Amino acid sequence: MIRDQTWPAVAWEPVQLIGRMKILAARDGIELPKTYQLIRDIYLWEHHRADLPAHVASLLGRIFDGPNPFVTRPAQHLPSKAVRTRGR
Numbered sequence: 001m002i003r004d005q006t007w008p009a010v011a012w013e014p015v016q017l018i019g020r021m022k023i024l025a026a027r028d029g030i031e032l033p034k035t036y037q038l039i040r041d042i043y044l045w046e047h048h049r050a051d052l053p054a055h056v057a058s059l060l061g062r063i064f065d066g067p068n069p070f071v072t073r074p075a076q077h078l079p080s081k082a083v084r085t086r087g088r
Contacts, residue, residue, distance in 0.1 A: 014042050021059045030055060 018038050025032045032038060032055070044050035052060065 014039055014046075017042065017060070017063065020063050021056070024059050024062060025055075030059075032056075 018035060021038065022032060024030075033041075038056065041050070041052055041056055045052045051057075
């Protein structure tokens with residue numbers, strides 16, 4: 001599990017992190033290596049055995065820098081009535 005140093009309460013599973021990296025890479029037109037290679041790279045980096053490739057490090061930096069790099073507009077919430085009637 002990877003912990004973001006700036007947000008101590010946030011922990012990232014490698015699979016979740018790779019999924020987010022793939023979303024950002026697709027938006028930017030970046031071709032990532034196969035999933036097994038990303039898992040290996042992240043594992044080695046997490047255990048201080050190797051540096052990340054530059055393109056992977058750049059994507060991780062973008063993921064860790066903001067509260068949610070995937071939101072392009074403010075979140076729209078359900079009306080309070082819809083929330084209250086759930087389960088009735």
